[in-house]
Amino acid sequence: xxxxxxxxxxxxxxxxxxxxxxxxxxxxxxxxxxxxxxxxxxxxxxxxxxxxxxxxxxxxxxxxxxxxxxxxxxxxxxxxxxxxxxxxxxxxxxxxxxxxxxxxxxxxxxxxxxxxxxxxxxxxxxxxxxxxxxxxxxxxxxxxxxxxxxxxxxxxxxxxxxxxxxxxxxxxxxxxxxxxxxxxxxxxxxxxxxxxxxxxxxxxxxxxxxxxxxxxxxxxxxxxxxxxxxxxxxxxxxxxxxxxxxxxxxxxxxxxxxxxxxxxxxxxxxxxxxxxxxxxxxxxxxxxxxxxxxxxxxxx
Numbered sequence: 001x002x003x004x005x006x007x008x009x010x011x012x013x014x015x016x017x018x019x020x021x022x023x024x025x026x027x028x029x030x031x032x033x034x035x036x037x038x039x040x041x042x043x044x045x046x047x048x049x050x051x052x053x054x055x056x057x058x059x060x061x062x063x064x065x066x067x068x069x070x071x072x073x074x075x076x077x078x079x080x081x082x083x084x085x086x087x088x089x090x091x092x093x094x095x096x097x098x099x100x101x102x103x104x105x106x107x108x109x110x111x112x113x114x115x116x117x118x119x120x121x122x123x124x125x126x127x128x129x130x131x132x133x134x135x136x137x138x139x140x141x142x143x144x145x146x147x148x149x150x151x152x153x154x155x156x157x158x159x160x161x162x163x164x165x166x167x168x169x170x171x172x173x174x175x176x177x178x179x180x181x182x183x184x185x186x187x188x189x190x191x192x193x194x195x196x197x198x199x200x201x202x203x204x205x206x207x208x209x210x211x212x213x214x215x216x217x218x219x220x221x222x223x224x225x226x227x228x229x230x231x232x233x234x235x236x237x238x239x240x241x242x243x244x245x246x247x248x249x250x251x252x253x254x255x256x257x258x259x260x261x262x263x264x265x266x267x268x269x270x271x272x273x274x275x276x277x278x279x280x281x282x283x284x285x286x287x288x289x290x291x292x293x294x295x296x297x298x299x300x
Contacts, residue, residue, distance in 0.1 A: 003259060003299050004032035004269040005292065008072055008238065010276060011036050011051040015059055019051075022274060023060040026067060029292040033068035034060060035102060035271060040078060041110045044279065054087050061095035068098045072238060072271065073174045073192060075106030076128045078115055082157045085139035089163055097164035102192055103136075104174030105129040126179045127151070133171070133187050140168035172236055176215055178222070185222040190234035190269075194241035203243040209261060212237070216266050236269040237262055240281060248272075249283040255291045256298045263299065 007026050013019040026034045038053035057069050074084065092099045105125040106112065112119040120128065131149045138145050145157045163169045170189035175181050176196075184191045196203070196211035203211075220230040239248060248258035249272070259270050272291070275283040 003263045003267065003296075005030075005259075005296055006033035006035065006068075006236075006269055006271045007031045007274050007292075008035045008037070008271050009274045010042075010045065010281070011053060011056045012045055012049050012276070014049065015051075015056075019056070020059065020063050024063050026274070027064045029289060030296070031067055031292060032269065033070060033100065033271075034064070035070045035072035035100075036060075038071040038074040038079075038102075039109070039111050040114050043109065046110060054091060057099070058091055058094055061091065061098065065096075068100055069095055070100035070172070071102045072172070073102035073104040075104050075111070076125070076132045076151075077106040077111040079132075081132055081136040081139055081152050082154050085136055085157070085159055088140065088169060089159060089161075092163045092165060092169050093161075095164075097169075099165070099169045100172050100190070101169055102172045102174060103129075103133065104192070105180060122177075126177065130179060130183060133173070133183050137168070137171075137187050172234070176218075178218070181219050181222040182225070184219060184233065185226050185228055185230075188233055190236055191219055192236045192238060194238045197241065199243050200241060200245075205242070205244040205247075208242045208244070209265065212262070212267075213265055234268045235266055236271060237267045238271045240273050246283075249275075249288060249291065251287060252290050252294050252298070255295050259295065259299055 009022055013022065023034055036053050036056055041050050053071050060069055088101060108119045128151050131151050135147055135152050139157060139159055140163055143160055145154045147154045171187055172190035172192050173184040173188040174192040175184050176193060193215055195208050199208050199211060216235065223230040248255045262270060273281040275281060275285050275288050
């Protein structure tokens with residue numbers, strides 16, 4: 001099974017002071033895709049520079065020509081399907097059909113309260129995502145949509161000319177619970193996971209692999225319920241949140257070992273955070289670039 005290697009570039013650099021060159025360098029290194037977080041602020045970066053995902057991806061689309069681009073991930077925390085659909089159609093056009101929408105239920109961080117609301121419970125987030133994704137699917141595939149929901153509505157929303165990618169741009173759904181996995185099985189072209197968060201602090205790599213195997217098994221069961229082959233769904237691991245989060249970037253050999261174990265589980269794409277000095281994503285940039293250029297051949 002082939003394994004694609006992608007990167008995630010946090011939007012904290014001014015475009016003309018390192019932002020543009022990072023995205024063009026990612027393409028030069030041969031990454032399959034470049035993603036960015038769709039947050040309004042995030043964790044330790046909250047009090048520093050942070051730019052919007054859609055404008056950043058639009059600029060990246062103009063600066064690159066081959067690499068796929070996308071969010072990882074967008075959530076209903078501050079998005080509405082109608083306005084998001086219009087932005088995605090525009091972004092897919094500018095990029096020439098290179099956009100993937102990573103989408104999930106969101107969390108309890110800054111985005112959850114920035115509009116003045118109380119944080120939603122896990123069930124409320126799941127309820128909203130269950131309404132958000134089907135409506136967004138319609139908005140990206142139909143010329144005009146009217147729909148009334150509990151959380152999201154559309155009245156004669158016009159979406160011409162639609163996506164460059166047909167019938168629409170792909171969804172990569174981030175999910176580990178049963179409802180999210182059912183959404184993935186029904187609407188997703190890909191599935192995203194960061195592993196089991198309960199293992200982040202004190203788990204072992206072996207426990208993490210077992211947990212990921214369990215998640216893939218549950219995705220398979222959700223697909224089977226709909227009569228869908230789970231092999232049709234790409235499986236994306238966003239690294240940096242498993243117990244061995246730093247080790248894969250220590251050397252090419254360490255990464256190949258890590259990636260090989262996860263490829264054997266069924267993953268088709270691994271995403272590495274672009275190194276950021278003095279952060280949770282600090283790494284040796286020379287080793288990172290060697291991994292980008294050498295590891296794909298070793299994993300073929």
